Amino acid sequence: MINGILFYTFAAVLVFAALGVISSRNPVHSVLFLVLSFAQSSALWLLLEAEFLAIVLVLVYVGAVMVLFLFVVMMLDVNAEQMREGFTRYLPLGLTVAFVLVVEIGYVIGFKIPGSPFSSVPEGHPADYSNIKELGAVLYTEHVYAFELAAVILLVAIVAAITLTMRKRPGLKKQKVSEQVSVRREDRVRLEKIESFKE
Numbered sequence: 001m002i003n004g005i006l007f008y009t010f011a012a013v014l015v016f017a018a019l020g021v022i023s024s025r026n027p028v029h030s031v032l033f034l035v036l037s038f039a040q041s042s043a044l045w046l047l048l049e050a051e052f053l054a055i056v057l058v059l060v061y062v063g064a065v066m067v068l069f070l071f072v073v074m075m076l077d078v079n080a081e082q083m084r085e086g087f088t089r090y091l092p093l094g095l096t097v098a099f100v101l102v103v104e105i106g107y108v109i110g111f112k113i114p115g116s117p118f119s120s121v122p123e124g125h126p127a128d129y130s131n132i133k134e135l136g137a138v139l140y141t142e143h144v145y146a147f148e149l150a151a152v153i154l155l156v157a158i159v160a161a162i163t164l165t166m167r168k169r170p171g172l173k174k175q176k177v178s179e180q181v182s183v184r185r186e187d188r189v190r191l192e193k194i195e196s197f198k199e
Helices: 002-023 029-048 051-076 086-110 132-140 144-165 179-181
Strands: none
Touching: 002 029, 029 051, 051 132, 051 144
């Protein structure tokens, strides 16, 4: 009973946060809504007894990747008005994809297919079960190449984000290290000799 209440509570907040990601006018607010959605997804992982995935979602995505996204969004100075100019052109495709997703989710939730994994509630694991061991066995044997490829793609994304932030923009203040190193004391400090007066 309590698991059902927690699930629907976390799921409702997750849907609200996901809608906030795509409907927020401020890019920084969109990133913060994405952080909230990741936190709610982590709570859902906890309900599924996948503690390792839940803590990784919080530490890696909320703690590292989302902070990186937030700083990149703030440094890129995204022009929101220019991004919204072609919104109506992609509206029919977006509505079609949204309709297909709603139909699929409704089919999974509303209809019980005999023999499908969605027709029954999974049983709880025993006390000595380790999902970290099971996940590591699958990740580093069957899916090791995909895991390494994801790491390379993430590295390329980080390099691309740094490259975009280093582009020339009007009004950008850059540090000139050569001028700072070659400065002389006489150019910055002026010593004045003041005579002392005795009464």
